[in-house]
Amino acid sequence: MKTEQIKEQVVNIEEHQYYFNRELSWLEFNYRVLQEALSERTLLLERLKFTAIFSSNLDEFFMVRVAALKRQVEAEVTKLTPDGRTPLQQIQDINKRLRPLVKQQVENFENNLKQELTNHKVYLINFVDLNQEQRKYLNNYFDTNIFPVLTPLAVDPSHPFPHMSNLSLNLAVLVKNPDSGAELFARVKVPKTLPRFVTFPPELCQVSNLDDDPLWVGVPLEQVIAHHLETLFPGMDVQECHNFRLTRDADLGVQEDEADDLLLAIKQELRKRHFAGSAVRLEIHPTMPENIKQMLMQGLGLEEMDIYEIDGLLGLNDLFAFMGLPLPQLKDVPWNGIVPPPFDQFQTLEMARANESDDNVSDEFFAMIRKSDLLVHHPYHSFSATVQQFITQAAHDPDVMAIKMTLYRTSGDSPIIKALIDAAENGKQVVALVELKARFDEENNIIWARKLEKAGVHVVYGIVGLKTHTKIVLVVRKEKDKIRRYVHIGTGNYNPKTAKLYTDVGLISCRExxxxxxxxxxxxxxxxxxQQSFRKLLVAPVTMRDRMIEMIEREAEHCRNNGTGRIVAKMNSLVDVQIIRALYRASQAGVKIDLIIRGICSLRPGVEGVSENIKVISIVGRFLEHSRIFYFQNNGQEEIYIGSADWMSRNLSRRVEAVTPIEDPDLMKQLQEILGIMLADNRQSWELQSDGTYIRREAKEGEKELNTHEVLMNMALNSSTMI
Incomplete structure (x- = not known):
């Protein structure tokens, strides 16, 4: 052990070489998403979905992360990141890494996926390949459905450069005045209110006589507009047109301490998001002439490094539309979460309440929780039959006195919101902490905040300077001569829709x-x-960081004292420098550390003398890995935690987060089994190398392929009955 102590003293773990850049690490995550779109092992429509996810992810990356870096460059910020990069260097390196990925994505769609779709009678064709009957149909479709919506905007000395909305798809049109010979420029926005792909009726689905019975035939909306521009510019000669797509800075700039009304301030900033944010990216086709490109760059305040040439369809996030095609054999088999025991006995709960046939349902439901702690695992377990039922039951139980919960993101038609409104109307004290600053869900949260307030729910917006990211529910119930509190503490949002797509765990308990x-x-x-201390919870920004570091260092101390140390941690991202340094010190002391990190990882594993005892994997597949689980061996006195926080500076310092210990031995075993399955995955997992690249794990010859999501679905099916 003396040798390990010497290593800890000699190696300077603060050096830049021991840290990966967070932005470049995120690009590697999106690369892994892209690989699902490229892989022939992925079903065809799922490949289209992952192609769309790759584009959607990039949109948010530019709107938030690249926009922030550009603001730092403009402010002449030169502070280095832990990996030693300035903001400008990060933007340059992002460009270098991203351009070949985008090219790979576009070529895969244009050369592979579109062709494979035709093998299944699905044709996304170009306008120039249409027959006369199809063109006639589109002439009428344009006149009746598209033309009334369009607004061409001229650009000349009397018409300033037009304001263009974020993520808008546009046509740059060059027209010529036949009288004066002057060439004029105009911009036409492709309306988002219309479907991106115009679908032909069945009788017009012939495709060059190659298929006498196509399933779907369509053409991109922008091509329909481009071939009818003479209608928009009567009397002018249309010379040429070129597609382009704009991305703006979409991060809200609300100064909470200066805003008298946070809700009003957020609403005002949302109005700016679509138009006022600085342009950060322009996507164009390679055929766009240099003079038009320069005009757009000048009007939008962009540089050459902000231009991305796309040799194909722009805005591939719109490919989500193809998931609606009636081709079930090309999609994953639909999954409905099972009702875990002992929740399955309450499947007639709503019917019983509606018929008033069982006055004891509430007592039995809460008695189930009093009997033992319950662990729920979504989407393998039904959200509606577990967490949603817990909240709904509390809303209608005459003995429940109060319900308090946090709402970070929820769906537009949320049954959770309805339950809270019902509870308020039933005379209960209801408190909902709505996080107005949940990025890109601000508008939705404002709508529901207002609706809750009107119903009598006490709506609060959290603490100035901190986002409330924790996922908690507190139910206060009067039972005989005492008050008992029931809780749900989870890793995911109270959103029934994402609960079918994101993997999350949660604890339902009545521990005092x-x-x-x-x-x-x-x-x-x-x-x-x-409040500066809590009995069981680790709460950010109060106690969580210090306690997490203490537990990491405790494992190291066990090793130094001739014991063993073991840490397994699962999260979305690992960026916090203090945590990373604690993990390096633990590795140097001999602690075996496995990290399951879906996205960003700034820790560099496998470096001799620093992190040779640390392995990092990422699981990317059917579901989005979202749960946070932390296991510490503690010299045989094992501890395991779940909660809302990643090991990121923002989670530990600038957000309200809660992580709870799991103390029931059976539930601890369940969580350890989940972690073990992921660590053994050889189908969906990627292992991070010391040079920053990821290598996909493959089943060895004679070894059974283990897919985490399939294993957990099968385990769920074998443990209970379907909904």
Whole structure:
């Protein structure tokens, strides 16, 4: 052990070489998403879906991360990241890494996926390849459905450069005045209110006599507009047109401490998001002439490095539309979460309540929780039959006195919101902490905040300077001569839609210490509490970082004292420098560390003398890995935690987060089994190398292929009955 101690003292773990850049690490995550679109092992429509996800991810990356870097460059910020890069260097390196990925994505769609679609009687064709009957149909379609919506905007000395909305697809049109000979420029926006792909009726689906019975035939909307521009510019000669797509800075700039009304301030910033943010990316076709490109760059304030040439269809995120095709054999088999025991006995709950046939349902439901802690795992377990039922039951139970919960993201037609409104109308005290700053869900959250307030729910917006990201529910119930508190503490949002796509775990319990901790935490969120300690919960930004580091260092100390150390941690991202350094020190002491990190990882594994005891894998597949699970061996006194926080500086310092210990031995075993399955995955997992690249794990010859999501679905099916 002395040798390991010497290593800890000699190696300077603060050096830049021991850290990966967070932005470049995120690009590697999106590369892994792209590989699902490229892989022939992925079903065809799922490949289209992953192609769309790759584009959608990039949109958000530019709107938030690249936009932030550009603001830093403009402000002449020169501070280095832990990996030693300036903001400008990061943008340059992003460009270098991203351009070949985008090219690979576009070529795969244009050369492979489109052709494979034709093998299944699906044709996305170009306007120039249409027959006369199809063109006649589109002439009428344009006149009746498209033309009334379009607004051409001229650009000349009397018409300033037009404001263009974020993520808008546009046509740059060059027309000529036949009288004066002057060439004029105009911009036509492709309306988002119309389908991106115009579908032909069945009787017009002939495709060059190659297929006498196509399933679907369509053409991109922008091509229909481009071939009818003479209608928009009567009397002018249309010379040429070229597609382009614009991305703007979409991060909100709300100064909370200067905003008297946070909700109003957010609403005002949302109005700016679509138009006022600085341009950060322009996507064009390679055939766009240099003079038109320069005009757009000048009008939008862009540089050459902000231009991305796309030799194919722009805006591939619109490929999500093809998931609606009636081709079930080309999609994953639909999955409905099972109802886990003991929740399955309450499947007639709503019917019983509606018929008022069982007055004991509420008592039995809460008695189930009193009997033992319950672990739910979505999407393998039904969200509606577990967490949603917990909240709904509380809303209608006459003995429930109060419900308090946090809402970071939820669906537009949320049954959770309805349950809270029902609870308020039933005379219960209901508190909903709505996070207005949940990025890209701000508008939705404002709508539901107003609706909740009108129903009598106490709506609060959290603490100035901190996002409330924690996922917690507290139910206060009167039982005989005492008050009992029931809790749900989870890793995912209270959103029934994403609960079918994201993997998350949650604890439902009536442990008194957890109830007391949530009471203190809600007082911290809604009042003027300066709570600095909690009984069981690790709470950010109060106790979580220090306690996590203490537990990491405890494993190292066990190794130094001739014991063993073991850490397994699953999360979305690992960026926080203090945590990374603690992990390096633990590795140097001999602790065996496995990290399951879906996205960004700034830690560099496998470096001799620093991190040779650390392995990092990423699982990318059918579901989005979202759960956070932390396991510490603790010299045989094992501890395991779940909660809302990643090991990122923003989670540990600038957000309200809660992580709870799991103390029931059976539930601890379940979580350890989940982690073990992921660590053994040889189908969906990628292993991070010390040079920053990821290598996909493959089943060895004679070895059974293990797909995490399939294994967990099968385990769920074997444990209960379907909904």
């Amino acid at each position: 210490d957890l109830g007391a901790d949530l009471t203190d935490l809600f007082n911290f969120l809604t009042g003027y509490s300066k």
